[in-house]
Amino acid sequence: xxxxxxxxxxxxxxxxxxxxxxxxxxxxxxxxxxxxxxxxxxxxxxxxxxxxxxxxxxxxxxxxxxxxxxxxxxxxxxxxxxxxxxxxxx
Numbered sequence: 001x002x003x004x005x006x007x008x009x010x011x012x013x014x015x016x017x018x019x020x021x022x023x024x025x026x027x028x029x030x031x032x033x034x035x036x037x038x039x040x041x042x043x044x045x046x047x048x049x050x051x052x053x054x055x056x057x058x059x060x061x062x063x064x065x066x067x068x069x070x071x072x073x074x075x076x077x078x079x080x081x082x083x084x085x086x087x088x089x090x
Contacts, residue, residue: 035081039074046070 047070053063079085 031084032082035078038081039077042077043070043074046074 046066050063050067050070053066054060
């Protein structure tokens, strides 16, 4: 491990000097575009499930009862992916 990589690991989610920050990064190691692309399929399936329940004519309460966990998990996954929570773990 190089000195810059070790220092970056001690400082937190910042990238070490000389590491490539892609066009989707804002300099702190966050890749919001990649996070949205990773969470979008799960969110689409969850919303599709709610719509399917409502189309079937089931009590709308059931459709909206499963919506908060879907949204919560989507937001939590977005936060994890966008902040590179698992970066640097061995």
